[in-house]
Amino acid sequence: MPINPDLAGRVFEKTSPYLVGREKVREFARAVFSTSPLNFDVDAARAAGYSDVVAPPTFAVILQQLTLDQLLADPDAGIDFSRVVHGDQRFTQTRPIVAGDELTATLTIASVKTLGGNSMVTSESRIEDAAGAHVVTAISTLVVRGDE
Amino acid sequence: MSVITPADFAALAVGDVVAERQFTLTRDSLVRYAGASGDFNTIHYRDDIARSVGLEGVLAHGMLTMGFAIQPVLEWLGDPALIDDYQVRFTRPVYVDGETGAEVSVSAKIGQLDAEAGTARVDLVVTAAGQTVLGKSQIRIHAPVAALQAP
Numbered sequence: 001m002p003i004n005p006d007l008a009g010r011v012f013e014k015t016s017p018y019l020v021g022r023e024k025v026r027e028f029a030r031a032v033f034s035t036s037p038l039n040f041d042v043d044a045a046r047a048a049g050y051s052d053v054v055a056p057p058t059f060a061v062i063l064q065q066l067t068l069d070q071l072l073a074d075p076d077a078g079i080d081f082s083r084v085v086h087g088d089q090r091f092t093q094t095r096p097i098v099a100g101d102e103l104t105a106t107l108t109i110a111s112v113k114t115l116g117g118n119s120m121v122t123s124e125s126r127i128e129d130a131a132g133a134h135v136v137t138a139i140s141t142l143v144v145r146g147d148e
Numbered sequence: 149m150s151v152i153t154p155a156d157f158a159a160l161a162v163g164d165v166v167a168e169r170q171f172t173l174t175r176d177s178l179v180r181y182a183g184a185s186g187d188f189n190t191i192h193y194r195d196d197i198a199r200s201v202g203l204e205g206v207l208a209h210g211m212l213t214m215g216f217a218i219q220p221v222l223e224w225l226g227d228p229a230l231i232d233d234y235q236v237r238f239t240r241p242v243y244v245d246g247e248t249g250a251e252v253s254v255s256a257k258i259g260q261l262d263a264e265a266g267t268a269r270v271d272l273v274v275t276a277a278g279q280t281v282l283g284k285s286q287i288r289i290h291a292p293v294a295a296l297q298a299p
Binding site: 024027028030031032033034035036038048054056057058061062065082085086087088089090091092093095096139 | 216
């Protein structure tokens with residue numbers, strides 16, 4: 001089943017608020033081999049001007065994943081998850097995510113392209129804090145392999 | 149921890165290597181990342197499933213490689229707020245052997261510099277088994293505000 005080309009330009013519903021937990025930040029930071037005290041130590045983070053421990057730059061993938069789940073669950077999209085390969089990834093940030101942030105993410109499908117037998121879906125997940133201010137946008141291209 | 153100073157920034161030149169580090173991945177690293185990120189795709193911890201979809205074996209999450217590849221640069225910068233943008237292309241899988249794991253090398257150098265605007269592009273070279281695993285991996289950074297106020 002081919003990817004629905006009409007997906008391009010589609011904006012999905014904003015995700016439910018995600019509360020960034022201090023231990024989740026520490027757990028994620030350990031998993032990506034962080035050595036920065038800002039990721040682990042509340043006092044160090046406060047001394048550097050942050051309200052709490054700071055999440056590593058790729059932490060936003062957790063929020064992005066919540067939006068991509070919306071896309072993959074949509075029967076209109078026609079995306080077979082077993083054929084999906086992550087092509088590229090980008091984070092454009094206004095500020096780092098910190099523990100205590102309550103974040104929402106809004107998915108927009110930027111483009112759908114076909115190259116050879118494969119489809120490439122580029123999505124943008126705009127992540128905002130509780131006040132509606134931009135924190136980071138996660139941009140991702142998923143390559144969906146065609147039928148062999 | 150020390151934050152890069154305006155003087156450090158002004159002294160940068162294109163081609164300068166600003167950070168380097170070697171990472172050793174084991175199967176434990178992949179399980180830990182799966183739990184932390186919520187990405188439980190089985191190709192990251194089950195050889196039988198990885199092979200059944202045509203892979204050589206279990207491979208690291210691309211997002212794990214992207215996640216640690218920026219760590220040496222963060223250490224050098226001191227403050228993650230100086231990062232504006234981080235992008236990578238996933239060009240080749242990093243296979244993680246059950247016994248020997250995988251070694252991944254990261255080298256970060258200045259690719260572009262605008263000292264007046266106080267911005268730079270840091271290019272990452274990320275290799276495993278002698279081959280590049282992340283392509284076009286670039287971090288855009290800005291100098292601390294004080295750098296722009298310097299005469």
